[in-house]
Amino acid sequence: MASAHVTKRAKYKTTIKDPGTPGTLRMTFEKILFVPHNPKSAGKLDVEFRYIKGQKHTKEGSNKPPWLNLTNNQNGSFIFEFENYSDLQECRDFVGKVLAKGGEVSEKPTVAYPDEQLSAAEMELRIKLLQEDSELQKLHKQFVLSGVLTETEFWATRKKLLDREASKKTKQRLGFKSAMISDIKPSTDGRTNKVTFNLTPEVILQIFAEKPAVHRAFLSYVPNKVPGALKQFFSSSSWPVNNDPIMSERTFWTKYFRAEYLHSTKNSIAAAAEAAEDEELAVFLKQDDILASEARNKIRRVDPTLDMEADEGDDYTHLPDHGIFREGNKEMTESQNELYKRSLSQDINRHAAVVLEGRAVVFLFENIHVSLDCICSMNLNVDVELEDTKAVAEALAQSKQKSSNKGESDGDTSRERLDRLSRMTEIEDLQGPNTLPLAPLCIKDPRDYFDSQQANALRTSGDALGGIEQIKCGLSTQEVYGSLRESISSIKAMGLKEPIFKPEVAHQVFDALTNSISNTKYHIGKNPQESVLDRLPRKTKEELLHHWTAILELLKHFWASYPITTTYLYAKVNRLKDAMSNIYPQLEEIKGSVPSELRHQVSLLVRPMHQALDAAIQHYEASMQKRSAQSGERPNGYV
């Protein structure tokens, strides 16, 4: 052991919120000694180590100060705040050693913290979550640091949160790059004529995917280094494997890039000449026959009723490259060498198809460096430093095999085509009348409608209006109009009444109006937008909300631990119950702190909290009684 004691400067805190007493902490194997700098202050501490049950500490990187929390066997705790994390670490290790030593004697060494073995990534995730969510952080601080809940318990209820964070990354698979292979420009170093191509497995995979002929050639020419089983697979697969012309990987790629070079020069005569000389080179220069057959298949699958001629006007593909410069050279059209020509649009289309298909296999090989030394007249010299190219080629072959199996299943496509053709062709003469059995919507002339209703209206509404109106019906129209005209002429003769009304009446009106307005204004709960919480002081509101979340957290854990089957759960429920009973006085305190006119509101808000806590504690007590009754019957029953 390095030392028999540790001495550090620290602050001793009785609670988390306590600012702390600065002093010196000295730990030996037997006891913990804390002497405050100020001899008069009360924080002096002298505890024997055997009373210490366990320790907790804040993590480096969390935004908490370096705290060490030593719990004693009376459920009390000593909190020390250190100046930095290295001090904390040293003390923590020391306490750990002492506790481990003591553990050999006592029955349980420390409170188990399985989360101590957590991976760094997991830890980071938790810290990140805590930092992002201040409410979560508050809860964590309140319950985990005070020992009501353990770290694992706290996070166990938030598995979803952790999972969601973790699963965010792997959702999307990487596809092919949209850049075309022809964009891979060789790099030259000005002095010599050496051209270096950098081939990565990525690029090779893409070449194979876009040019099945190259892929086939690679499989057949380049000697197989893979074990027999795989080789058998390939020979049995649809890929024709002729083992005669064996080539090294380097020569293969050299030939490939040479062919590419010939393409890029757009010199089809030269290409044709070279192809005549070299049989293998010709493979790269010719039109890809696999692609051609695939295209034929695809065309066969096209809906036969589709009028493809109609689109021909929009089609530019029959024009050779339609005037686009490729690699800076304008293409010369020479029909006899058509075989050795590829059009840009073909390349683009093929590339687009491969990119859209996506990649079936994800490779993570190290980069392959194929350096091509291109000296003077295209004497290419290739260094291939990788065997994994083979693996790339083979895996691709495998995935192709799978998809082609799928495609094979539509063997009777021709019949299907005929069926569809007959279904789609409509012979109008033979069709029945195509009218749906629906009544047409007709809005009648509203006047017409209302006239017909008049009689009804008269009868029914005449019944509905009783009372005074009925009596007054006795007056004839003439009489009523006469009285009305009379009153007008009386005003005309007398002028306006002066004053219009008495001041007392105005007073009455005002009183009634203000009364009714103030009544409706303070009608609580009438307006859904206005919450009762908003009218409380900010601090009270926040406290109430925090208590709610805290109570919910405790209750969640409390109810989740029933039925109690282990001692661990028993201890946990006890801890939770203590924490819950601590909330009661806090709620009372909030009630007391608000002004009297809001107290009623607050108590209304607090009541459901009380009810939830009461229910939990009631359940706790009932189950305790049952337990004690049971254990009375069977003294050495289960724990």
Add this chain to the structure above:
Amino acid sequence: MASAPSKLYADDVSLVVVLLDTNPFFWSSSSLSFSQFLSHVLAFLNAILTLNQLNQVVVIATGYNSCDYVFDSSSDLNRSFENGRMPVMCSSLLQKLEEFLIKDEQLSKEEPEGKIKSSLFSGSLSMALCYIQRVFRSGALHPHPRILCLQGSPDGPEQYVAIMNAIFSAQRSSVPIDSCYLGSQNSAFLQQASYITGGVHHKPQNLDGLFQYLMTIFATDLHSRSFIHLPKPVGVDFRASCFCHKNTIDMGYICSVCLSIFCKHHKKCSTCGSVFGQAQSEAASASDKKRKTPET
């Protein structure tokens, strides 16, 4: 536009269109006499015109058989009515009102006796909206219009569709309809009109103090309303009139095609002719039968 030649309208300039209920059957039974009512209203109109120099008042009489404009403060006043006892404005209004009543009475002679005693509220509301539309189209600058209904006669359920249409068009052109109900029952139409258009509805308890109510609740311009606590209704009567019997109902059947309201289940919508809950094939024959016997 004599009163507003410069058209420099601030946000507190109002155009108040007052719909005056002149239903003789109501006024002959009301506790408030028509002359008292008129003196309250005339004083109120005068007050509005004096609140802002550019304020404009239009009065439409809602009669029993017809409606008409009886006063427009923007038109030139006829000096011949001047008699020294009251302002020219009042005397000209009274003169027009008297003429209107005579016309209205002449119309009523052709009507059968025993008809329900509701005024032609839908008509006057439409006229008010037409007037306001004309003001809207007069130029970019215009006073802020609002409608004030002073009604005492009960709702005429047969006008339900027309009134609701007028209310919705007022809502569309954001013209609030204020309403002051003077009768004994409360009016569902006026409550809904004010609720939908964002106006104020009030039923004064003490009709002797009508002027005070009008001044306190309905005199403020629309801009100032946002700063003032006006009485809010405790609840709104949202009941509708059924299309078949014109009853006021709180629960009924609604046509899924044209949203017509019925108090009873019908086989066929009488407004749009849609057939309910029947096989489609029977529709044609059923509709023919129905047409001969209009409604039961």
